[in-house]
Amino acid sequence: MEWIKDYWWIVLIILAGILISGIKELLRVDVKAYLKDKPEIPPHRDNNAEWDADDDRPKDKKK
Numbered sequence: 001m002e003w004i005k006d007y008w009w010i011v012l013i014i015l016a017g018i019l020i021s022g023i024k025e026l027l028r029v030d031v032k033a034y035l036k037d038k039p040e041i042p043p044h045r046d047n048n049a050e051w052d053a054d055d056d057r058p059k060d061k062k063k
Contacts (some may be wrong), residue, residue, distance in 0.1 A: 004011065
């Protein structure tokens with residue numbers, strides 16, 4: 001870890017480059033085009049539906 005004391009500025013330049021590169025890539029994203037061509041989500045399958053018929057709890061009696 002002694003090298004960080006001597007070369008902290010190189011680490012700072014690398015982190016700044018990563019940050020700038022990430023911002024440039026995010027600016028290239030076209031959100032409207034993605035939302036227009038977004039694939040349809042398949043319907044949700046309720047896995048609890050098959051267990052509902054097997055409910056072993058006692059039924060409440062109506063008074």
